[in-house]
Amino acid sequence: MISFGEIVMNSFIRLVGQARITGKLWEDAHFILADMPLKVRETEKILPWGIKLTDPPLATLFIADYHKTGFTIPYRESAVLIHVKTPLGTGVHCCWMPVDDDTALIYGRELLGYQKKIAVIEYEETPEETRASVTRRGVTMLSMEGKRGAPQKDPDPVFDIKTFNIGGMGQMFAFNLVWLIRPIEVIHESYEADVSVTLNESEVDPLTSFIEPEVVSGRIAVTDILGSYYMFPVGFAGVKWLSNTFAMRVR
Secondary structure (H helix, E strand, O other), X not given: OOOHHHHHHHHHHHHHHHHHHHOOOEEEEEEEEEEEEEOHHXXXXXXXXXXXXXXXXXXXXXXXXXXXXXXXXXXXXEEEEEEEEEOOEEEXXXXXXXXXXXXXXXXXXXXXOOOEEEOEEEEEEOOOEXXXXXXXXXXXXXXXXXXXXXXXXXXXXXXXXXXXXXXXOOOOOOOEEEEEEEEEEEEEEEEEEEEEEEEOOOOOOOHHHOEOOOOOEEEEEEEEEEEEEEEEEEEEEOHHHHHHHHHHHHX
16 A cells, blocks of 8 residues: 555655656746735744744745646745744745645645645736735735836845745644755846735734735746755644644645
């Protein structure tokens, strides 16, 4: 009989194999992004042991339109990436990631530890501006609007950064592995942008509880994501983390 671990590993191997065949997992991915300050005490509650906030405490919020993928139909996605520091270096921790495609949810959540759940995501763009929003259970908890500015000659990465995710392969619900992943990307376009963000209260997506309302900086970008440099476990998250993140993870 094939074990659950073998099923998960075989699925991961197929996903990586697909990236090698197509050369890209995500192609022509369009993003609107904003860096926003965090409420330290509330954010610390949703971080696992050993992962600390950077100084200043920031999160990158984005909404993305994936025009072409190597494993499912085109879909849309959003995320909150908390900037963190760890004994293994600085990076980001993804604490929230709604999508509008169930295949993307399964791969991202069950294999890679991204905190995904289904939402209605709108994304509209012109050469001058981008408008996008995320709605779950009747609440539009995140809206972003950005006016495109000057091109960035040496842009910061969107995904090509150490990412510390929880769950994924080997997850046991109450005790979960912390995985270190670093995606491979190619940035084709990146622009400074005047981005405005609206956050609304939601019981099951409590972004307003730990994200401050002002925007530090914004941008609009187009990338390809080719795969990952590496993925390996670096720690554990326990019952306390699960309790503090339950709403964002499973409701």
